[in-house]
Amino acid sequence: MGKAKAKPVVWIEEGCIGCGLCAHYCPTVFQLNAVTDESRVRGAARCDGVTDGNAYRRSPLVEGLPATVREEVGEVIADCPMHTVRMSG
Numbered sequence: 001m002g003k004a005k006a007k008p009v010v011w012i013e014e015g016c017i018g019c020g021l022c023a024h025y026c027p028t029v030f031q032l033n034a035v036t037d038e039s040r041v042r043g044a045a046r047c048d049g050v051t052d053g054n055a056y057r058r059s060p061l062v063e064g065l066p067a068t069v070r071e072e073v074g075e076v077i078a079d080c081p082m083h084t085v086r087m088s089g
């Protein structure tokens with residue numbers, strides 16, 4: 001029996017400048033907070049349903065997201081001007 005594959009976890013470190021690139025590339029996972037302009041990981045995309053930076057909770061992404069999400073998050077990680085987006089798993 002194979003080892004269970006870890007679910008990816010996406011989070012945002014301190015330092016986001018709210019440029020909006022992540023929400024543009026991957027709106028399934030990211031949205032900008034309308035008040036602070038900082039990026040957040042959408043509750044609808046997370047197992048805990050909470051919308052925040054996910055830096056402390058580290059809630060994994062839910063099953064059933066579009067297959068392109070991992071690739072999109074990878075592009076966001078490469079292109080975020082502040083290097084504040086992380087993904088593990």
Ligand code: SF4
Pocket residue numbers: 012015016017018019020021022023038039079080081082083084085
């Ligand atoms: S791409 Fe980076 S700096 Fe821009 S809004 Fe997203 S997390 Fe913030």
